[in-house]
Amino acid sequence: MKTALVTGAASGLGYELALLLAKDSYKLILVDIDSSKLTEVKTELETQFNVEIVALTKDLSLPNVSQDIMDNIGDTPIDVLINNAGFGLFGTFSETSWERESAMLNVHVITTTHLTKLVLEGMVNRGSGKILNMSSLAAFQPGPLMSIYYASKSYMLSFSEAIANELKGTGVTVTALCPGPTKTAFQETVSEDASENKIQFNMACAKEVALYGYKAMLKGKSYAIPGKFNKFLAVIPRFITRNAATCIVRKLQAKNRED
Template sequence: MKTALVTGAASGLGYELSLLLAKDAYKLILVDVNAENLTKCKLELETNFNAQVVTLVKDLSLPNVAQDIIDAINNVPIDILINNAGFGLFGTFAETNWERESAMLNLHIITTTHLTKLVLDGMVKRGSGKILNMSSLAAFQPGPLMSIYYASKGYMLSFSEAIANELKGTGVTVTALCPGPTKTLFQETVSENTCSNKIKFNMACPKEVALYGYKAMLKGKTYAIPGGFNKFLAALPRFMPRNTATSIVRKIQAKNRDH
């Protein structure tokens, strides 16, 4: 039985991706800081899919947590790694809280990169493996009022594309999933019919986003942008001055804050 490791697995896209892996009969190692939701997720997967599930309650923003995870699972071979955990922080950089920003940088960049490195060696030696890194539509331009978040997602896209190129011919693929705004509430509180109603313009359904990213990962695509409008937005900065693109993002962010 193949094994998949998912971070941020207790809710949102991590939860939906875990469902897809369980349906495909992967043994699951689920990591999240939310112990209560992680327990609920484990129970649901075991009950509905007869899945083998190991859970680890870890704060992924702490130093060296990637090594702690590998040690905790006794270096079991990982066939699929999904680096999904993350969070956002709104406000001007001069005013936002450094402790939260530091935690975000550790989570999005250090932990994700380190965990990828620790898992990658075994994948390359076995000649097979898939990694899905959660980037964002935010990766394609600077983001005033969410500067650290946008910059960290830009790092994740660039990092993923670079190592995907390095890994050509090894049997290992890396995919960066770059969704736009997604309604990521823990799915036990969301109706199964939610997705059929297309939640809102520019607000995607997590089930659809997860499935899109999952299929892209299985196909070995380097990056995946769910939704035609999001593809348009990702390309737009190429066709206008960078200052203009940045100003547009600033206006959008300010409008979102007002609402």
């Protein structure tokens, strides 16, 4: 039986991806900070699909938590790694909380990168494995009023594409999933007046986004952008100046906050 590790698995895209893996009879190692929801998901998937599930309650913003997760796993080989955990923060960088921003950088960048590195060695040695990293449509341009979030997602896209290229011929693939606005609990963690809380146009269904990303991962694509309109939005910055792209994002963020 193959084993999959999913972070941020208690809700949203992480839950939907765990559901898809359970349907395909993977043994699951589910990681989330929310112990209560994680237990509910574990019970639900075990009952519905009769698969073995290990639930690990971890704060992914803490130093060396990736090594802690691997120590908990022991010798279990990881066939699929889904780095899904993440959250956002709205506001000008000069006024937002550094505590919250440093936690975001640890989750999106440090923990995700370290966990990928720790899992990757075994995958390469076995000559097989799949990694899905959660990036965003935000990765394709700077994001005033959500500067750290946009920058961290840009890092994740660049990092994923780079190692995907390095891994060609090894049997291991890396996919960056870049969804646009998606109806998940993410919106609740940004801020009460954040643009993510108010955007209704082009809002995607988490189940559909997860399935799109899951299929892209199985095919070994280096990146995946769900939705034709999102694909169009991703290429616009190539045809205008970076300053213009940044100004457009700023105006959209500010407008959605005012509405």
